[in-house]
Amino acid sequence: MQKEYKTITEISGPLVFAEVDEPIGYDEMVEIRTPNGETRRGQVLESTSKFVAIQVFEGTSGIDRQSSVRFIGETLQMPLTEELLGRVLSGSGEPIDGGPEIEPDEERPIVGAAINPTAREYPQEFIQTGVSAIDGMNTLIRGQKLPIFSGSGLPHNDLALQIARQASVPEEDDESEEGSEFAVIFGAMGITQEEANEFMDDFERTGALERSVVFMNLADDPAVERTVTPRLALTTAEYLAFEKDYHVLVILTDMTNYCEALREIGAAREEVPGRRGYPGYMYTDLATLYERAGRIEGRDGSVTQIPILTMPGDDDTHPIPDLTGYITEGQIYIDRDLNSQGIEPPVNVLPSLSRLMDDGIGEGFTRKDHGDTANQLYAAYAEGEDLRDLVNIVGREALSERDNKYLDFADAFEEEYIQQGFETNRGLEETLDLGWELLSRLPKEELNRVDEEFIEEYYVEDESEELAQTAD
Amino acid sequence: MSQATATETTDEGVIESVSGPVVTATDLAARMNDVVYVGNEGLMGEVIEIEGDITTIQVYEETSDVAPGEPVENTGEPLSVDLGPGMLDSIYDGVQRPLDVLEEKMGAFLDRGVDAPGIDLERTWEFNPEIEVGDEVAPGDVVGIVPETESIDHKVLVPPGYEGGEAVAVEDGAFAVDETVVELDTGEEIAMRQEWPVREPRPTVEKETPTTPLISGQRILDGLFPIAKGGTAAIPGPFGSGKTVTQHQLAKWADADIVVYVGCGERGNEMTEVIEDFPELEDPKTGKPLMSRTCLIANTSNMPVAARESCVYTGITIAEYYRDMGYDVALMADSTSRWAEAMREISSRLEEMPGEEGYPAYLAARLSEFYERAGKFQNLNGSEGSISAIGAVSPPGGDFSEPVTQNTLRIVKCFWALDADLAERRHFPSINWNESYSLYTDQLDPWWRENVVEEYPEVRQWAVDVLDEESELQEIVQLVGKDALPDDQQLTLEVARYIREGWLQQNAFHDVDTYCEPEKTYQMLTAIQHFNDETAEALEAGVPVEEIVDIEAASKLNRMNTQEAYEQYIDDLKSEITEQLQELY
Numbered sequence A: 001m002q003k004e005y006k007t008i009t010e011i012s013g014p015l016v017f018a019e020v021d022e023p024i025g026y027d028e029m030v031e032i033r034t035p036n037g038e039t040r041r042g043q044v045l046e047s048t049s050k051f052v053a054i055q056v057f058e059g060t061s062g063i064d065r066q067s068s069v070r071f072i073g074e075t076l077q078m079p080l081t082e083e084l085l086g087r088v089l090s091g092s093g094e095p096i097d098g099g100p101e102i103e104p105d106e107e108r109p110i111v112g113a114a115i116n117p118t119a120r121e122y123p124q125e126f127i128q129t130g131v132s133a134i135d136g137m138n139t140l141i142r143g144q145k146l147p148i149f150s151g152s153g154l155p156h157n158d159l160a161l162q163i164a165r166q167a168s169v170p171e172e173d174d175e176s177e178e179g180s181e182f183a184v185i186f187g188a189m190g191i192t193q194e195e196a197n198e199f200m201d202d203f204e205r206t207g208a209l210e211r212s213v214v215f216m217n218l219a220d221d222p223a224v225e226r227t228v229t230p231r232l233a234l235t236t237a238e239y240l241a242f243e244k245d246y247h248v249l250v251i252l253t254d255m256t257n258y259c260e261a262l263r264e265i266g267a268a269r270e271e272v273p274g275r276r277g278y279p280g281y282m283y284t285d286l287a288t289l290y291e292r293a294g295r296i297e298g299r300d301g302s303v304t305q306i307p308i309l310t311m312p313g314d315d316d317t318h319p320i321p322d323l324t325g326y327i328t329e330g331q332i333y334i335d336r337d338l339n340s341q342g343i344e345p346p347v348n349v350l351p352s353l354s355r356l357m358d359d360g361i362g363e364g365f366t367r368k369d370h371g372d373t374a375n376q377l378y379a380a381y382a383e384g385e386d387l388r389d390l391v392n393i394v395g396r397e398a399l400s401e402r403d404n405k406y407l408d409f410a411d412a413f414e415e416e417y418i419q420q421g422f423e424t425n426r427g428l429e430e431t432l433d434l435g436w437e438l439l440s441r442l443p444k445e446e447l448n449r450v451d452e453e454f455i456e457e458y459y460v461e462d463e464s465e466e467l468a469q470t471a472d
Numbered sequence B: 001m002s003q004a005t006a007t008e009t010t011d012e013g014v015i016e017s018v019s020g021p022v023v024t025a026t027d028l029a030a031r032m033n034d035v036v037y038v039g040n041e042g043l044m045g046e047v048i049e050i051e052g053d054i055t056t057i058q059v060y061e062e063t064s065d066v067a068p069g070e071p072v073e074n075t076g077e078p079l080s081v082d083l084g085p086g087m088l089d090s091i092y093d094g095v096q097r098p099l100d101v102l103e104e105k106m107g108a109f110l111d112r113g114v115d116a117p118g119i120d121l122e123r124t125w126e127f128n129p130e131i132e133v134g135d136e137v138a139p140g141d142v143v144g145i146v147p148e149t150e151s152i153d154h155k156v157l158v159p160p161g162y163e164g165g166e167a168v169a170v171e172d173g174a175f176a177v178d179e180t181v182v183e184l185d186t187g188e189e190i191a192m193r194q195e196w197p198v199r200e201p202r203p204t205v206e207k208e209t210p211t212t213p214l215i216s217g218q219r220i221l222d223g224l225f226p227i228a229k230g231g232t233a234a235i236p237g238p239f240g241s242g243k244t245v246t247q248h249q250l251a252k253w254a255d256a257d258i259v260v261y262v263g264c265g266e267r268g269n270e271m272t273e274v275i276e277d278f279p280e281l282e283d284p285k286t287g288k289p290l291m292s293r294t295c296l297i298a299n300t301s302n303m304p305v306a307a308r309e310s311c312v313y314t315g316i317t318i319a320e321y322y323r324d325m326g327y328d329v330a331l332m333a334d335s336t337s338r339w340a341e342a343m344r345e346i347s348s349r350l351e352e353m354p355g356e357e358g359y360p361a362y363l364a365a366r367l368s369e370f371y372e373r374a375g376k377f378q379n380l381n382g383s384e385g386s387i388s389a390i391g392a393v394s395p396p397g398g399d400f401s402e403p404v405t406q407n408t409l410r411i412v413k414c415f416w417a418l419d420a421d422l423a424e425r426r427h428f429p430s431i432n433w434n435e436s437y438s439l440y441t442d443q444l445d446p447w448w449r450e451n452v453v454e455e456y457p458e459v460r461q462w463a464v465d466v467l468d469e470e471s472e473l474q475e476i477v478q479l480v481g482k483d484a485l486p487d488d489q490q491l492t493l494e495v496a497r498y499i500r501e502g503w504l505q506q507n508a509f510h511d512v513d514t515y516c517e518p519e520k521t522y523q524m525l526t527a528i529q530h531f532n533d534e535t536a537e538a539l540e541a542g543v544p545v546e547e548i549v550d551i552e553a554a555s556k557l558n559r560m561n562t563q564e565a566y567e568q569y570i571d572d573l574k575s576e577i578t579e580q581l582q583e584l585y
């Protein structure tokens, strides 16, 4: 049995320092027992021949210098088995659903090794979410990491749930049941009980819980625990995807709380802070989470990530969204103005992006006009948006006929294309056709992003005339 | 990496502390930048600080579980790369470990403590001597040629550190890279493999002024902001604005002989994309698979941060080696900001005095040392070679006033400023034409006049003037609306719109549009100029501006980009414009 130390010299925020007289491995797990018999778990942040710095997951309150410290001799592991599906665990991986203990088939360190880029397979399979703003304009691909950039009080959770409910891969529907199964891993970090209920109720209502693993760290749970929650979730996801062939969708919320926890630990260690007090290594740290999405050659499963973050002050230059955007493969913006207009889901497509879209759509994947249509919708909506500013100054009358068409287009785009409600599941064809219906309200000559062949095929001839007539 | 081939160690010490990628050791006799093996697993590291008995090491692999008391062994050699045939068509991590070999050894996930030489020591190559017994050779001289890939002849050089002398034995035939192929009377033996410390530039005779453009097939770059072969460029921009796509486009289409692509702290999938795409794409110049002229270095964001710091050095050293053979090499580094952050992370673990925004005080020096290794050179062997260096910069919050962008701009001569606003409206490449610049334009103009068309510089100037005028007019439009402008200015706006939408925009994902040869770049612009001139005349003749801009042919100006047989299309278009306008008066 490992030696017990009663050598704590300092307790500071989430950190405990203790003297040691044997070599302790970096990152190794630690158990601290308080005088009243409670156990806290932690991890070695720095190890020297004389002392170690320990980060305590469950908080340091109640720990004193008389507490004993025991080193486990290995790094933090996640117990893994397919039986995890349907279970609800705490943010540090303990069952909290009253169910049986977990009997693992194997255990793996939660700090996952990086996927060798030569072993990756480039993600190209379209996931239909049934949400036009995503399917049509910012297509989600299996193995992608596509975060939702939101703000406090906005309905990002509704969108995440809608995606989790509706996500499907078209060809699989009609082919066979043999295809890999779908699983959802939900990693909650510092969310409120109310939000947690919202998720759990939806999971239960739709029966999704059966194919889900839930990790819950709530707002009143220890902050430092949040640094392990996503790692437990992702280790589970990798196991299910790459050992058990599941297509895993990982929803992590709220990454902002995760980053706050990082900042707290950094401050306790008296590190030189980076921008706005967040650690200088936050980019690298976030990358070790987000990069755990993808596909691997020769394996059937996949890990797709939808991290959710609330941008402090709705500011996307804040380090949390900024560093996230630099790592993920695009982002979906939830917009406050659209939300107050009652648009559901209130997705602002202009700053939104799916970087894997280009290779996963078009002929043989979705529909041949998909890319061009999306580009044209973007360009037209951007133009309409610009004109809105101008209208406020000079009024509609001062604008040309062309400009007025763009203004109408922008309104219609929001009210008919983006607006669909959180319960509606739109097919891809429907989304693409809807796009054409809107584009057809602009003169053909304006559609310079679209191949002429597609205009020929999909342009709805009478739309623009009809509109011209009603305008008269 | 070459340390994998050396087995001897010079000294052994003991780990004192471990904190992330930084380990300290005691009792280790070492020099700065020596490569060491850390811990029981022999993780590779480099000495970065020596203070009394304490040696500080940055470790190129994960340090979980490494404990004080474990041994540290010194190789006594600086971090070096293996140079020789077999580097093209390869993919390495930041310390030149071949990733495909690592995959064979340890599977899909990168484990640690596994080492492999940068070039295959077993494989044999056909060595064709270029010298005979009795010939005198000096450092840098070509002693033989090895067909390395379909498109590249690898020249075997007398290593720069050699004394040189008379050849006393010269082989001919198939050899492994470590076998001696030429022996000199000095006793020096030359093999196909040599080593070079990455942090030290390989010697040349002198740097020359570059006068040939690196043609990228991207209209806005070739046409407005060209980079020279041997030039330097920075692409700063916020996330999602198009840095990587631009770098990929350059790696695909630039008319360099060799491409070294360094993925520094970026996404795994982006490297996979290159690995999957390049073997299938053709070099527009040679018709050979693109991969056969490409060397990839991938140290993705989740790979160890110390190896990210070294990956740009590994890349530029490989580039220099091919330059020494007389090749034009293009090196892309995506992203130099991640490299700078790796420096910052290591520096802060060393508790060095931070400079601006926590970056170490030596940030500017490191950046300029790196870009200084680019250029057009006269090599030791008399040949000319070049390295063009193009670095992406990822400024926090997209704010160009931050230290990495600012320090880079002080050094590089092309500034390709990406603009989130353009990206949002899907204007790609979203390079802002008002902010960007190239300081090579004047020295490259003679090339355009001679090789494309005498008038090119004038046509370009015309386009620049129209765009300038547009941005001034736009300010007025924002206040009063377009219709309040005089007719001729409304026309200018229309012409500028075609320059932007028809010429500057270029879709990297369109089969035809992805690459645009200089001749087409020029022709397209003349069509828009033709429209400008003819519409001005029509206006003069009293035709109302609404009718002029409404002619059917006009919208075709936005379709020239996707035409393969563009000459015919553009000729026809010009006559159509003239005809349709003349019908109006």
Ligand SMILES: Nc1ncnc2c1ncn2[C@@H]1O[C@H](COP(=O)(O)OP(=O)(O)OP(=O)(O)O)[C@@H](O)[C@H]1O
Binding pocket: A325, A326, A327, A353, A354, A355, A356, A358, B237, B238, B239, B240, B241, B242, B243, B244, B245, B246, B266, B394, B428, B429, B430, B506, B507, B508, B509
């Ligand atoms: N020339 C282009 N043609 C078409 N699409 C483009 C072009 N350039 C960029 N894009 C689009 O913009 C997206 C983002 O580009 P890219 O990945 O190069 O951004 P980035 O600046 O490298 O971002 P990051 O800093 O996050 O890596 C691409 O996925 C693509 O959809």
Ligand SMILES: [Mg+2]
Binding pocket: B243, B244, B245, B266, B334
């Ligand atoms: Mg990029």
